[in-house]
Amino acid sequence: MSTTLPPSSDPELPAEPAVSADAPEPVAVEPEAKVPLIRRLPTGVFTAGYGALLAGVAVFGVVLASYEVGADSPAYHVDRPARPAPAPPPPGSEVAAASNVVSSVRDYLISDVETNATLTGVTLTGNTTDQAEADTAELAGHVSRLLQQNCVDNLTLRTQDNLRINVWGYCLHSPSAETLQSYIDVAVDEGADAVSFMFYPGRSTERQVAMTWQSDTEAEAEDIAAGWKDIPQPDDVDSTDFVVYGPENVRQETSEESLTVSPTGEKFREEIGNR
Incomplete structure (x- = not known):
């Protein structure tokens, strides 16, 4: 026995709801745009980081320049230290030293004496007298003792014939009286313009x-x-x-x-x- 089925039919779709004339039209939503990472950073963090970067670049440039200059420059040479200048004498001592020299000079051998205190001793200038030129042994002995007893590191005497007798660099010591006399006599006899004793x-x-x-x-x-x-x-x-x-x-x-x-x-x- 057979059963007769009714003819097949497509299922009915539900009806679309009615759209009101006053309803708003749907708005299309665009996908979110990609924002760069640097723009996402807070302003304070960006400012601090950018400043640190600039400082690092500057330091690196200075170091690189210094290295290049150092590579091209010759090796640094250290000279021996120069001898230090003598310390100034205590206040008043230079006056005392100069006055001591003046009081030690025999005025019948050296006249018109002038002295000046310096950082290294005393400068003395004067003129030889007739007695000194007549007895060069006594003059030489007096000059030698004067230098040994005082720091007269610059002495110049002028004779009446305009001979200059210079003793330079001696302080609390002197050429011997015999050496002074021998060269003074030669200078006088040979008409020299200057005779200088230097130390x-x-x-x-x-x-x-x-x-x-x-x-x-x-x-x-x-x-x-x-x-x-x-x-x-x-x-x-x-x-x-x-x-x-x-x-x-x-x-x-x-x-x-x-x-x-x-x-x-x-x-x-x-x-x-x-x-």
């Missing part, structure tokens, strides 16, 4: 003597230079330096070098001009 501590030639002449003629200058070989050099003198200036040439001889002759004055200018 350079620490040098291989600490004790030096120099004599200087001015000559009006070349013949006279030649005669003066010829007599230098006869001037004795005492044991307490390490080096000598003799110079005579003529109208055309300068003649010089030291204990280390033989006589040399060099042009001067007009002759010097002519030779230089012809080079």
Whole structure:
């Protein structure tokens, strides 16, 4: 026995609801836009971080520049420290030292005495008297004792014939009286313009003597230079330096070098001009 089914039919869809004329139209929603991470940071954090970055770049640049300069520069050289300047004397001591020197000078040997206190001692200038020039042994002995008893590191005496006697660099010691007298006598006898006794501590030639002449003629200058070989050099003198200036040439001889002759004055200018 068969059963007869009714013919199939499509199911009915529910009816769409009625849309009111006054209802608002639907708004399309766009997907959220992507915001960069740097814009998401708070303003304070961004400012602090950016400032730190700029500072780091600046420091790195300075370090790099310093390294390049250091690489191209020669090795740093350290010189030996210079000898320090002497400390100033206590207030009033320089006046006392200068007054002590003046009171020690024998006015019948040295007149017109002037002194000046310095950081290293006392400067003394004066003129020799007739008695001093007549008895150079007494003058030399007095000068030697004066230097040994006082720090007179700059002494200049002028004779009546305009000879300058200089003693430089001696403080509480002096050339011997015999050495002073021997060179003073030579300077007087040979008509020198200056005789200088110099002390350079620490040098291989600490004790030096120099004599200087001015000559009006070349013949006279030649005669003066010829007599230098006869001037004795005492044991307490390490080096000598003799110079005579003529109208055309300068003649010089030291204990280390033989006589040399060099042009001067007009002759010097002519030779230089012809080079």
